[in-house]
Amino acid sequence: NAGVTQTPKFQVLKTGQSMTLQCAQDMNHEYMSWYRQDPGMGLRLIHYSVGAGITDQGEVPNGYNVSRSTTEDFPLRLLSAAPSQTSVYFCASNRLGQGTYNEQFFGPGTRLTVL
Amino acid sequence: KNQVEQSPQSLIILEGKNCTLQCNYTVSPFSNLRWYKQDTGRGPVSLTIMTFSENTKSNGRYTATLDADTKQSSLHITASQLSDSASYICVVSALNTDKLIFGTGTRLQVFP
Numbered sequence: 001n002a003g004v005t006q007t008p009k010f011q012v013l014k015t016g017q018s019m020t021l022q023c024a025q026d027m028n029h030e031y032m033s034w035y036r037q038d039p040g041m042g043l044r045l046i047h048y049s050v051g052a053g054i055t056d057q058g059e060v061p062n063g064y065n066v067s068r069s070t071t072e073d074f075p076l077r078l079l080s081a082a083p084s085q086t087s088v089y090f091c092a093s094n095r096l097g098q099g100t101y102n103e104q105f106f107g108p109g110t111r112l113t114v115l
Numbered sequence: 116k117n118q119v120e121q122s123p124q125s126l127i128i129l130e131g132k133n134c135t136l137q138c139n140y141t142v143s144p145f146s147n148l149r150w151y152k153q154d155t156g157r158g159p160v161s162l163t164i165m166t167f168s169e170n171t172k173s174n175g176r177y178t179a180t181l182d183a184d185t186k187q188s189s190l191h192i193t194a195s196q197l198s199d200s201a202s203y204i205c206v207v208s209a210l211n212t213d214k215l216i217f218g219t220g221t222r223l224q225v226f227p
Contacts, residue, residue: 042204042216048214058214090159103149103164106159106160109157
């Protein structure tokens, strides 16, 4: 099992450029999510998905789009990059179900800088 | 408002010493509490997960405690090692939701 993989590991963009951060998991998890991590702040949820074809907004969704065409993949798209989107992005996955140990597995992260 | 607060923000200890990290939360209704370890440049990795009925859980040299009445948790690290240098994040889940509330973490540095 590769777990949760993310590409690229590092990326530098200019303001206004668009790009897609890739995320894949091979654990057949229903739930996938994207977070951003900024200094002095806890991880903040951007978007999440409870299964293929279903996505929803998290705490900070503006400027980002997602889609979930398969169980394995959950790409995050930046439509028009802004300096405020400079951050470290983590993808995570877990099984669904309250009251169970739905341990969340994180990818290694993508460090994005927007100039 | 659902919040998770951790203390201290940062901590420096010598190798071999013990330490305790604190987590207070206001999440309600409570479902479970997790502690994660995040090494520099890596994603968080789960250490323990506890539901309201569990008040202690261990994972090697890591022992987490939970007091659901006072809404407090602690993570105790025994006989620290250099590899324990990392950020430790407390995360709380509310009942009937799959969303998690993250603390800002405690940055632990272990020196020889």
